[in-house]
Amino acid sequence: MYILYLWCKHVLQFFVAVLLSLIRGPKIKDKNMSLSCTWHLWGKSFRVGKCLPAISNSLRHYRNRPTHNIGRMHGLEKPKPPPVRKKEVGTWKPEEYKAVKENHLDALNFIVSGYDIVLVEQYAKYVHQLMIKFKQNILEVYALPSSNAVVKKMLGADQRLLKAMTPEIELTMYKRIIQVKDMPSQTYPILLQTLMHYIPQSITLKVDKHNEEQHLSRYQYRVELAEEKAMLQQLYDSR
Amino acid sequence: MATQLSSRLFHKIKQGGTRWFYSYNRCIVSDKQSLSKHLKREVHDIEQVSSQCPSPWMLQAGVCLIRLPLIEEDLSEFQKRYISLKEQMEYENSILNEWELEKIKQTQLMNDIESGKRDASEMDFKVSKQDYEDDYNQAFKEFTESTTELDLNDADFKNINRRPKDYLVLISKQKLGNDTVWMLPTEEWQEEENLRQSAERALTSHCGTLVDASFVSNAPSGFYKYKFPKNARTDAYVGAKLFIYNAFVPRVSETQSTATFNLDIDLNKMLDYAWVAKDEMRSFLKPKYSKAIDEIIF
Numbered sequence: 001m002y003i004l005y006l007w008c009k010h011v012l013q014f015f016v017a018v019l020l021s022l023i024r025g026p027k028i029k030d031k032n033m034s035l036s037c038t039w040h041l042w043g044k045s046f047r048v049g050k051c052l053p054a055i056s057n058s059l060r061h062y063r064n065r066p067t068h069n070i071g072r073m074h075g076l077e078k079p080k081p082p083p084v085r086k087k088e089v090g091t092w093k094p095e096e097y098k099a100v101k102e103n104h105l106d107a108l109n110f111i112v113s114g115y116d117i118v119l120v121e122q123y124a125k126y127v128h129q130l131m132i133k134f135k136q137n138i139l140e141v142y143a144l145p146s147s148n149a150v151v152k153k154m155l156g157a158d159q160r161l162l163k164a165m166t167p168e169i170e171l172t173m174y175k176r177i178i179q180v181k182d183m184p185s186q187t188y189p190i191l192l193q194t195l196m197h198y199i200p201q202s203i204t205l206k207v208d209k210h211n212e213e214q215h216l217s218r219y220q221y222r223v224e225l226a227e228e229k230a231m232l233q234q235l236y237d238s239r
Numbered sequence: 240m241a242t243q244l245s246s247r248l249f250h251k252i253k254q255g256g257t258r259w260f261y262s263y264n265r266c267i268v269s270d271k272q273s274l275s276k277h278l279k280r281e282v283h284d285i286e287q288v289s290s291q292c293p294s295p296w297m298l299q300a301g302v303c304l305i306r307l308p309l310i311e312e313d314l315s316e317f318q319k320r321y322i323s324l325k326e327q328m329e330y331e332n333s334i335l336n337e338w339e340l341e342k343i344k345q346t347q348l349m350n351d352i353e354s355g356k357r358d359a360s361e362m363d364f365k366v367s368k369q370d371y372e373d374d375y376n377q378a379f380k381e382f383t384e385s386t387t388e389l390d391l392n393d394a395d396f397k398n399i400n401r402r403p404k405d406y407l408v409l410i411s412k413q414k415l416g417n418d419t420v421w422m423l424p425t426e427e428w429q430e431e432e433n434l435r436q437s438a439e440r441a442l443t444s445h446c447g448t449l450v451d452a453s454f455v456s457n458a459p460s461g462f463y464k465y466k467f468p469k470n471a472r473t474d475a476y477v478g479a480k481l482f483i484y485n486a487f488v489p490r491v492s493e494t495q496s497t498a499t500f501n502l503d504i505d506l507n508k509m510l511d512y513a514w515v516a517k518d519e520m521r522s523f524l525k526p527k528y529s530k531a532i533d534e535i536i537f
């Protein structure tokens with residue numbers, strides 16, 4: 001009877017210990033413990049067997065086993081799921097890209113020439129205003145010296161020279177230049193075509209690249225300089 | 240750090256066998272390279288894409304050869320009235336100039352000499368200003384403008400100088416399948432070629448190499464898309480996209496008012512041609528096609 005009483009008492013205490021361990025949690029003495037732990041209760045320590053895997057210790061490190069450090073994410077970024085591509089509702093915006101590098105043309109000369117000075121000046125003014133409106137980099141607007149063309153009338157047999165008329169007629173050709181630099185190559189054809197369509201009768205428009213020659217043609221002929229150069233050349237040749 | 244760990248882990252797992260391969264995969268995803276895989280853009284190589292799924296549109300380049308007007312347009316009624324009014328106002332507000340004052344003096348002098356008030360020795364001129372003016376007026380009457388020498392045969396569509404006041408466009412009759420269609424000279428785009436080069440090729444192949452034409456830009460000025468008739472549609476092509484380039488017949492010289500057009504027709508391609516003004520285009524071309532060209536020329 002007494003032995004039965006003792007056995008019952010121990011079993012009861014055992015179950016109470018288990019219950020309390022569930023409430024409190026285990027007290028770990030050392031890391032190298034096997035899958036069992038000691039539970040302290042009222043000064044007595046009860047050893048819970050391997051039949052309770054639900055309360056197993058997950059913080060033990062089995063360093064001699066190959067499974068050591070598996071699942072360890074210390075210092076590493078966690079793998080993120082791929083970002084969800086949302087469909088943007090609304091208007092489609094095309095990707096911005098530059099197909100070709102922007103091309104700017106060198107200095108261009110727009111030369112307006114004709115015999116009627118009024119028309120020449122009016123059209124040159126129109127060209128200049130168009131460049132201003134399109135915000136182009138206008139370097140210079142100037143007039144080239146006018147050139148005279150002498151027309152001699154050859155009279156037929158039945159024609160007679162009129163009393164007052166002279167057989168020679170002088171026609172002066174007037175020229176105006178508008179110099180534009182760094183025109184983008186896309187706007188050049190547009191501007192050129194508008195100019196071609198609005199040109200008046202008897203006017204010529206010519207577009208050239210700016211040369212050294214054209215620059216020098218603006219300057220007058222230097223008489224003294226030319227003479228001195230000729231003298232120097234003579235001295236050089238005589239040696 | 241990540242690579243070191245991964246190598247260590249790999250060795251560990253080697254010892255343990257292949258059982259842990261699954262877990263190995265699961266933990267070593269932390270490399271920055273693998274992360275960027277998810278965020279990388281899907282960059283398509285254009286050639287790859289075009290070879291895989293080519294576009295069903297044939298690319299063509301066409302030439303719109305324009306002859307600019309030779310004479311100015313007629314003024315409208317309003318313009319004429321305004322100009323006459325302006326001239327009248329200017330004349331009324333103006334002051335006599337030197338020539339006219341001289342002329343008045345001379346005529347007065349002549350009249351006085353004839354009537355006897357003054358002596359004949361006071362005449363200081365040989366030819367009076369009035370005589371000059373009379374001669375000028377007569378010369379003006381005798382003068383003919385070079386534009387009246389134009390062969391103004393408006394009915395002949397092949398004459399480049401017809402309708403000198405309008406913009407003319409060259410259109411040609413070509414074979415499209417079994418039908419003959421009036422359209423601009425066009426050529427299919429070939430690879431390793433600009434669109435502009437194919438447009439120039441279209442002009443030379445249809446009209447010959449002697450034709451003078453100046454192209455204005457590398458970019459096309461017009462666009463027209465059309466589908467082939469169902470008989471002509473193949474697996475490759477549903478229709479064609481036509482890019483129209485502007486070209487201008489150049490002015491030969493400052494003095495000559497007519498334009499020249501040296502044609503060397505390739506009769507296989509161009510059965511017939513015509514220089515056509517804006518209002519006449521509708522009778523030759525399809526309405527949408529003529530609309531596409533309308534937008535290019537003024």
